[in-house]
Amino acid sequence: MKFKELEKELERFSKYVIQQARTRLTKENKNKGQLYKTLSSDIDQEKDAFLIEFLMEDYGAFVDKGVRGKTGYYADQYTSNSPFRFGTGSGPKGGLTKGIDKWLKKKKFQWRNEQGQFMSYKSMRYLIVKSIYNKGLKATMFFGLPYQRGIKRFSDQFLEAFALDIDKNLIFGEQ
Secondary structure: OOOOHHHHHHHHHHHHHHHHHHHHHOOOOOOOOOOHOOOOOEEEEEEOOOOEEEEOOHHHHHHOOOEEEEOOOOOOHHHHHHEEEEEEEEOOHHHHHHHHHHHHOOOOOOOEEOOOOOOHHHHHHHHHHHHHHHHOOHHHHHOOOHHHHHHHHHHHHHHHHHHHHHHHHHHHHHO
């Protein structure tokens, strides 16, 4: 049985979620990197189901849900429910340090110390990593909120499209 109308609605839904997610990233000033560029979706129709797969960089889950810090500075309503936390020992060793190092060299800026001298990248990296490790990363919900809103917005359209496809298949015998 073909579900052409339902597939159209699912495509509209996935485009809506991606567009809203990109808008939220832009509002959070996080639209310059790979996360913004790699947001996409893939819709597959299997025998008895449609599967929508939303694709993004791996670190998108951390940006979306936040990461609780060791001292819990960002204890807002979203981050407090995050499954991610610094200091559990489950992540790769030195992953945050490598990422911050790469980011600092890409941005090419340096702070000055109290005497007005430029700090080394190593010193800046240490201060930033220590701060992020202790405070955590604030949740942006750039994907979670658009997804939830999309489900609410499109649920009636999904039902109508499904009913229309059933009617077409029964009346016209489309396969």
